[in-house]
Amino acid sequence: MSGHYDVEAVRKEFPAAERITYLDSGFQTPLARPVKAAIDRFLSEGLETAGPKSVWLDRVEQTREQLARFLGVSADEIAFTKNTSESMNIAANALPLRAGDKVLMIHGDHPNNAYAFLNLRRKGVAVEFVPMTEVVNAESLRPHVDAGTRAISMSQVTFHAGHRFDVESIGALCAEKGLYFVVDVMQAIGVVPIAARAMRATFIGSGSHKGLLVPQGLGLLYWDKSRTELEPAYLAAASLAEIPADLIARADKLDPAPNARRFELGNFNLPAIHALSASLDMIEALGVENIQNHCFDLGDHLIARLDALGVRLVGPRERQHRAPHIYVIALPAAEWLGHFEENGVRVSPERDGIRVSFGMFNTIADVDRLIEVIRRRGVKPSSRAA
Structure with missing residues (x-):
């Protein structure tokens, strides 16, 4: 016991x-039995009925609402992605960063967070790595914030030695200095309580195959919907405010969706989203x-x-x-x-x-x-x- x-x-x-x-x-x-059962249900429906797509899409929205409650945010701030790396890249490319702007990161943090921002160096964006110490909080980062700093990006929990950074104090620093704040919660979610609002994060990204108990291939992205200036670098019909009923692309109607759907690209990983609903049930029961x-x-x-x-x-x-x-x-x-x-x-x-x-x-x-x-x-x- x-x-x-x-x-x-x-x-x-x-x-x-x-x-x-x-x-x-x-x-x-x-894999947990209830999670497998949810995937089996999806597969059986596909096998026996060729897929009740409208039912499946309704479940996507139910799971979106379930995940939003889990994070303490609203459903229109949640997008489904492929994995943490995709979430971090979506976030990095949505920030309005220009040549000469600087992003602060933690040296030795997860490489796929770093690469999303290092890739912006081709646009002239600078990335400065702050030393990783056993305690990382606002005061660790404050001396590195200067007039050119526009964003901070980091993990909540490190994958390689279990550091748990004080993301709440760093979020407060970002609010004080007017910085964007991007947080990777992959190693925390499902085990460490996450209060997205308390973090004051602009974006929070994660996959789901660790603490969320889901097989690989599903990620999530929280977007602070008050940041309406943040638009996706990529576009698909699914990410538009108005999806054309006849599915004919129109160059004069390219406004992104007013919710986090603006960051979604096409079809969902439906079996994994079914699995996520079951895993959230397990986690919330405990x-x-x-x-x-x-x-x-x-x-x-x-x-x-x-x-x-x-x-x-x-x-x-x-x-x-x-x-x-x-x-x-x-x-x-x-x-x-x-x-x-x-x-x-x-x-x-x-x-x-x-x-x-x-x-x-x-x-x-x-x-x-x-x-x-x-x-x-x-x-x-x-x-x-x-």
């Missing part, structure tokens, strides 16, 4: 977690704060067990600065990954060691199993805590 919900009952919904010690949800979460606190408890136990072994943790240790579910152990991936695989423990290689990432289904026993696998092999002095 967890002190926050019945984790054993939740675990039964993830068959993969019963077969291996799965500690890799920061890469991709195993409560994101309960999932977060459960993962924090697992993390506390992991840190205590690593300390007892004398093995170093990479990244922040304090709850206020760390993600609840992502931890990197200072064990060289080239030497250790095969050992974990041979012992039925699924983890990820990371730039500074072995990444352990928890999901709602993990237990204290999973942590103890990991520690036993480490203890049995033994560690070299270079991996030991100072």
